[in-house]
Amino acid sequence: MAPNPAADLDRRIVAALMLDGRAPWRKIAAALNVPDRTVTRRGTALLESGAVGIHALADPHRTGRGDPFVVTFSCAPATVWPTCATIARRPETVTTYLLSGRAQCLADMWCPETRQADLFLHELGATTGVTQVEVAPVLRYIQTLTTWDPGILDRDEAEALRVGAPITTWPVFSEPVKLHREDKALLRGLVEDGRRTFEELGRMAGVSEQTAARRVEAMRTSGLVTLRAVVDPRVLGLPVAALLRLRIRPPAVETVAAALTASPHVRYAAMVMGEHQIVADVRLPTKDALRHLLTDAEWTEHVEAMESSLILDVLKQSEVLAASLQ
Template sequence: MSEDLDARLIAALQQDGRASYSELAARVGAPRTAVSARVQALLDSGAVGIAAVAHPQLLGLTSLAHVSVAVSGPADDVVDALCATDASVFVSAVSGAYDLVAELRVASDRELYGALAHLRAQPRVRAVNTLLYTDVVTSVFMPQGPLRSDVHVNDTDLRLIELLERDGRMSFVELARRVGMSPSAVRARVSRLVGNRALHVAAVVRRGTGSGRPALGAGLNLGGDDERVTAFLAASPGVEFVARTVGRFDLVLTLGSDSTTRLHHVTEQIKALDEVRGLTTWAHLEVFKEHYSRGIARTSA
């Protein structure tokens, strides 16, 4: 029973990591006291963290890619190289034709090429396959859609973002104390940042901590228009990430669940869609890095 409640709470927190216990209780249909206890237990265990993620465009990151890496022999040195670079926000050992996958976010295609060249130069790297994101359809790890052109942030906004990157559920009272403003003013600023899609606060499942929550990556090859497929994926429980890509797949996605049985059920539903011509999956065996926050460079006005 607690595992089912945990799954529902994580899904709710991935949508809004700052939702109050009362709001969470209403969403998952459980008593507030039970919700408070389970959320605190998840946070204390390290299995789940709540963090703010600024829109990649706000950080100047306009080139995003999914990279699959085949390694000859042990992958430790390659993992270390991927984790050490600021370009990577996600690094995982996987099953299947490749040994590792990573997500890279950089400022330009030229910078991406440089990061890939550095990766290819690692002695044990046998092959690198890159999927360029053309757009992110849905994600629990970042704000949705393009950054609005009229969004502007000042030093106070940046300080609030940095604080929420460290603790996404930090109270408005504590945030106000840190930035020297009233709680009501801070609440308004955070609401504006979230409402303008400059910031997203969400639960991140720490799958490298032995949480036992399986995750599956998948690549889809499609025939015809992708709108029905992307709409289905965006509305499906457990779908954490979907991006349109250029490369060997038309879409790449991440599925998370509390059981492999549920993951199998979702993949069967996806394969049943008329537009899906092929589905390739890989299991995430161990996550070495999952850090979507990145410092924002301050520029003088």
């Protein structure tokens, strides 16, 4: 395939936004050694096209939204899409995938303790089209969109863009924090558009630009709020999407988790309770590359059983509904 410099630059700009979603275009241009006007033009086009969006996500535990769960659904064949769309639209749902295989839908859901029995034992099972529900509490996130590095930028480029220390634990299972009215308004503004200026955010929250900047940076530094580049991985040259559920001997779980964290192909992974110990979303350039990952990666020697499915569609990602559902 002939080189495509424009597509390559787009991938690098998106990778830069994954490191710092609020980075000014001039900072990205300097890091990538590309003219400011070129980066501004192409970056703005990427955002306007919807190929990438920057959105905030708050720690569910510390903000009182509850604990995280990975929930898989089996559906009646004729109702798969509308059933999964219903699941995606629920306020507890953060991410929803349509899958091939035995379970046709997977959702990352957050739910407070007082609502868990009703949600998991009554409401989800009563959803039209759902025939089976499997709930796996998340013990910790191994990889998220906040920490995913697809390996597109070199080390110097990445270091020039990185802001603060990387978040290694998220969510933090500690006492909930009390957000002031102004903080909640700032968070709502960032959820809608993570690249809003501090002046815009200040107007929304009724505070000065300087106060908005200080409060937003404090929430980001503490890990209470993360900014995520919600991107179609096909833009990054990774069109093949698969969902893996791994059963691993307990002593080897952390070894496999470390290997998955280091892989540029692992976009999301969570350590969970239940029949499987790890759930992972992987993105690759070809199905042949997927075959190699599933059979040749060193970490597979620790896996006792693997259930793999293609991700056929993404209906919700980091609380952002797909265009087809809006």
